[in-house]
Amino acid sequence: MTAAANQSGRRPTTTSRRLERAGIRDVAAAAGVSITTVSDALNGKGRLPDETRSRVREVAERLGYRPSAAARTLRTGRSGLIGLTVTTYGEEPFTFTEFAYFAEMARAATSAALGRGYALVVLPASSRHDVWSNVALDGTVVIDPADQDPLVSELYRSGVPVVSDGKPGNCPVTAWVDNDHEAAVLGILEHLSEAGARRIGLLTGTSTDTYTRLSTEAYLGWCTRVGQEPVYEAYPAHDPAAGAVAADRLLARPDRPDAVYGLFDPNGTDLLAAARRYGLRVPDDLLLVCCSESDVYAGTEPPITTLSLKPRRIGTTVVNLLIDAIEGVDSGAGLTPDTPTAGARLFPPRYRTAGTGPPPGTLMPTELIVRASSQRRSPRTTVSPPRAPGEV
C-alpha cells in the first residue's frame, strides 16, 4: 500500500514526465536523434542536412515542444529582456505630468524591442533588489535618471548596458538620447516674439531634473541676451494641484507677461483657466504655448500651441541603441573587431562601442505644433522681433 502510493504518487516512471511538458530529450527520443541534433536543428546551427532539420522541427511541433527560457538564459547568458526603468513619485511608477509622454514613449519602445526580438520589463527605480536581482536583464533603458542614481551605477558597473532617455547627470551610461531642450525653448521664445510678445513668462518646475534645468537655463539666458527681465513661477511639477496655483500667481504679478510658455503638460489648461479668471483673452491679450503630447489642446477654446518632444522617436531610438550595445559587445571582455556573419544588416550599423570618454549622446529635434493660442489674428503693434530678419 505504501509502496503503491509511493509509486503512483511520486514518480510514475516516465508517465508524469510526459504529462508535465515535452523537453528536448523527449523530442530527441521521438525523432530518433540526439539532443544535440535537436538543438541544432531548431536553432539553425550546426551542420545538418535539411531533411533531418525539417523532421526534427516537425516532431517538436507535434509534441508542442517549447524550450525552457530559463535554461536557455542560464546557458547563453542572454535573456531577451530589457528593463524600462521609470522614476517613481511616492508609490506609483511615473508621474502624472509625464503621463502622455511616458505612455507614448513606452509604446514605441515596446514596439521597437519586440521588432528585434526583445521584451520589455517595467521596473520602477524605487523597487528594491529583491525584484531587480530576480530578473535577468540584458540591458536597461532609464528614463530621466537621477544625478547619482545608485541603481544605474551598479548596473553599469556589473556590465549591463544602460541607455538613458534624458541626458544623464553624473551617472555613467552606455549611451543617452535627449531632446535638444535649449533649441526647443529658444525656438518657442522666438516664435512668441515674432507673434508680438513683449514680455514672455515661464511656468517651470522646482525639481532638478535635466529637462527642467536645461529649459529654465535656456530661458534665463535668452532673457539676459535680449534684455528682458525674467518673469517666471516655479512649482513642484509632480503635484497636480500646484500647477493651477502657479499659473494663477504668474498672471497675477504686477509685471504680468503677455505670453507664457509652460513646461509641463497640464499647464495649458491651467493657464487658460487662469487667463479666463483674469479676463484675459487668448491670444489677443495673452499668447500661450505649453509642452505636451496630448491632443486635447487641438480642441480647447482656443486651440493651444504645443511643443511635442516626439516621444515615439525617443523610445525607438533608445531601444535600438540599447540593443545595438547588447548585441555589439560580448558582455565584459570581448571586443568584436570582425563582423562575423551577414544578416545583421537590417539596421544601420551606425552604433559603435565607445572605448572611453563621454558616453555617446544623441539629440533629437522637437516639434512645435502652432495653433491659435500663439498667433495674433491681427498683429496689434508689430513689435520688431529681437532676432530673425530672414523669416516672416
Next chain:
Amino acid sequence: MTAAANQSGRRPTTTSRRLERAGIRDVAAAAGVSITTVSDALNGKGRLPDETRSRVREVAERLGYRPSAAARTLRTGRSGLIGLTVTTYGEEPFTFTEFAYFAEMARAATSAALGRGYALVVLPASSRHDVWSNVALDGTVVIDPADQDPLVSELYRSGVPVVSDGKPGNCPVTAWVDNDHEAAVLGILEHLSEAGARRIGLLTGTSTDTYTRLSTEAYLGWCTRVGQEPVYEAYPAHDPAAGAVAADRLLARPDRPDAVYGLFDPNGTDLLAAARRYGLRVPDDLLLVCCSESDVYAGTEPPITTLSLKPRRIGTTVVNLLIDAIEGVDSGAGLTPDTPTAGARLFPPRYRTAGTGPPPGTLMPTELIVRASSQRRSPRTTVSPPRAPGEV
C-alpha cells in the same frame, strides 16, 4: 600538445572566474562554508544559527554577490515575472482610445505586482512565439482577450495561470475581472432621464469586444423597456478621426437626441465640437456623458460628466488574483475539483482554483463623475423619469 592546449586553454585556473562575477561558490569559499549554507543563509531557509547567517550575508554583501536569476528560475520553476498582454492594432500595442485607461491600469498593475515581488513584462498578443517562448512567465494578465485567442488557450493549456481584464468570450482563463458594464450604462441612462432627457442617443463602436457589446446591449434593452426608439451611431473606435464624424452624424439626424452617452474617451470633445457646430448649448439643449479616465473633462467648457471604469482598481485586482493563482497552486498537479464556483460575483471573493466549470469572475463597480454637462441648471420640463421613484 593537445593536452597542454586543453589544460591551459580551458581553465585559466580561478583567475577569470573571479573577474567575471561573484557566484555562490565564491561566497561559500570566502565565508568558509558550503554553498548549501550560503543558499540557506541568504534565503532564510534551513536551520542555521544566527551567527552563521549574518556572517554569510555579510560576506555576500562584501563580494557584491547577486544570485543569478536564470539559475534560480531554472531550479525553482518561478521567474517572478508576469505578462501584461495587450491587444494590438496594427503595429503598436494598445489603441489610442484605450490610452488613458491602459496607462492607469498598467500603472496600478505594475505597482501591485511590485508590491508582491513580481515584475511586469509587456507582451503584445501579436508577437510571435519567438518572443513569447523566450520569456519564462509565472502567469499573465490579458487585457480584453479576443474571443478565441489562440495564445491565451495555449498558455492556459500549458498550465500558466491567466487572468483577464474583461470578461472572456470563449477562451478559458483562470479568472477574470470586469466592470459591471450593464449596470453602468443603466445608471447613466437613469441619470440622464432624471436630468430631463427624453431621447437618449448612444455613440458606440463597431468592434465586437465585450465592452462595446455589453454596453450596447444594455442600451438597447433599456430602450425597449422604456419604449424609446434607439438612436445610435457606431464607428470603428480605433480610428481617431472617425469619432468626430460619427458624433456629427448623430447630431445631424432628424430624430436628434437631447442627450448622448459616448462609449469612448474622445467622444466627449467630439460631441462638444459637434454640438457647437449645430448651435446646441450644453447642457441646455443637449445633455452629455462619456466614458473616460481623462481629467480634461473637468476643464472643458462646460465640464463634462464622465464614467470612470476605475482602471486602477481593475489593475490591482487583476494582478492580485493572478498572483494568488500562481502562489496558491503548484503548477500542473493539484486539481481541486471541490465546489466549482459558478458565474460572476460582485467583488473579490476569496480566490479558488476552479476545477471545472466557469472561471470565477469579479464585477467591479464604476463611478459616475457628475459635472455640468448632464445637469440642467433649471429643469425645463421635468419629465418624469422612467423608473426611480425613491431617489431625488
Next chain:
DNA sequence: CGGTCGTGAAGAAACGGTTCTGCCGAGCCG
C-alpha cells in the same frame, strides 16, 4: 552506558537547455 533526538552543515543531484569535443564513415587527392 547506548540509543535517539536535534542541530549544524556538507555533498551531490537535479533543472533543461547549449555547445565543445570527438567519433565514424565517405570521398578526394597525391
Next chain:
DNA sequence: CGGCTCGGCAGAACCGTTTCTTCACGACCG
C-alpha cells in the same frame, strides 16, 4: 592505397542555483 578533410551526429560538460539526503556530534533519557 593511405592520410586528410569534411559532413553528420552523439556524448558530456557546463551554466549557477535550490534542495534532498546524508552525516557528524553532543546532549538527553531510559
